[in-house]
Amino acid sequence: MDFRSKLDACRQAVDAKIAELLDSGNTGAPASPLADAMRYATLGGGKRFRPFLVIETAGLFGVPQAKALPIAAAVECIHCYSLVHDDLPAMDDDDLRRGRPTVHKAFDEATAILAGDALLTFAFEILGRPNTDPDPVIRSELVLGLAQASGWQGMAGGQMLDLIAEHAPVDLQGVTRIQSLKTGALIEFSVMAGAILGRGAPAERQALARYARALGLAFQIADDLLDAEGETAQVGKATSKDAASGKATFVSLLGIEASKNKLKELEGEAVDALHAWESRAEALREAARFVSLRRS
């Protein structure tokens, strides 16, 4: 199976798991607009790249997909909540996401805030459930890792710095730090979640952390290149926003060519970090190549 087909099969499995979790969690009781908004926010497309990383990394350790899927779904709930809140008028003020109206446009602002809160909370509910993993040590380690990756010292902290950067000059080191928090931390956790599930040894975790860090940075540089070069129709959200706002990005600081070179270099680093797994890590290597080449 080629990489695209593999990613697509994973996407379908993750979508089905998220739908199942949202359905089974719904005791019929309350708040149907909230449940609708949570479904809209999570089931409206998206590559499911983070879930793919969870599942493929867990697979390196022989963990079956079915066991990794709830954790993959929890990570995607966090990613989707962050998109819903980042799109709000008080934040990035975006009307379009994955080619559809953003949640606060399709519903309203209050519902979007609550749907984000509820998805964030739901991720931890999934991780806390005994049937997600029978070992409470694993569940607890996943909770701690996800909270650290997505909280004030991770993704939320990165979004704060990113908002500040709109009104203050930032150098390359600053952009790297912002992106390692805003985007990198959750990508890194997605990989490490697979290692936690698979009970990876310290040396294995270190190698995967190297892979994940290179991948996360590559992901963001590719995103900046897309913003600079892509078309709205292809990307599914507004493009050229960074240049229009005068915001510092890898592309604005390094230029397009140097950014592409950096992207290639990071792809190489990510691929190299996986050498111990030989051909078994091919899907994760493909993921690094995919990031480097992605156009949407």
Place this chain on the structure above:
Amino acid sequence: MDFRSKLDACRQAVDAKIAELLDSGNTGAPASPLADAMRYATLGGGKRFRPFLVIETAGLFGVPQAKALPIAAAVECIHCYSLVHDDLPAMDDDDLRRGRPTVHKAFDEATAILAGDALLTFAFEILGRPNTDPDPVIRSELVLGLAQASGWQGMAGGQMLDLIAEHAPVDLQGVTRIQSLKTGALIEFSVMAGAILGRGAPAERQALARYARALGLAFQIADDLLDAEGETAQVGKATSKDAASGKATFVSLLGIEASKNKLKELEGEAVDALHAWESRAEALREAARFVSLRRS
């Protein structure tokens, strides 16, 4: 020590623990306005009634206060995040909270949204830490309980229904359901968290759940009475908002006298549920009387 002094001593211990957790969690890295807003949102007063319930219930089982404090702090982080988000312009649009400007007034809307997100996430980070409780079964049970109490089937779901109720007629059953989710669920979890920490037996947990449900409902009826009868200066937030907005509350549906009678009845139910603990549960009984009499 009388109840007020006991509550006050607890408040000081909880404030110190939250400050310690926010300081020690701060690796010096990012996002100082975010950290500032998190401190502002959590350390600006408040009775710490939910933490008091965690600590006193845990105490019924001989759990020392120091062991219950991190869990108490996590519950308070959830409560504070909900206040920050509920106060936002798109939600209840309040400028005043605990006698001070709300977070989006003292900072800005984006920072308030992120501070709420970060506090919500931080609560789970605290619960996931091995030093919070060495038993991962306990940690995991606390994570699941807190997520259920505060998510779409709990507090967030209740806030959604409450927003809808501003534009739709709601009867007494509807108001009871909204409040049991919006306010009751987290109060109930605060009590149950003490029972989880204390490894309470099923019969003990059932008795405490009865106590907590009566207490949670009493708390909300008292809140409605405060809104109807209190003065802004005393309450620390805007009052008479419900009547001005024509929103259904216990007071608008039952009238003031019947609401006060219901409050007394619930106080009695709460007190009765604790009979097995005899004098050891006196502080929790006092808490029920305090709720029934509270004027701020």
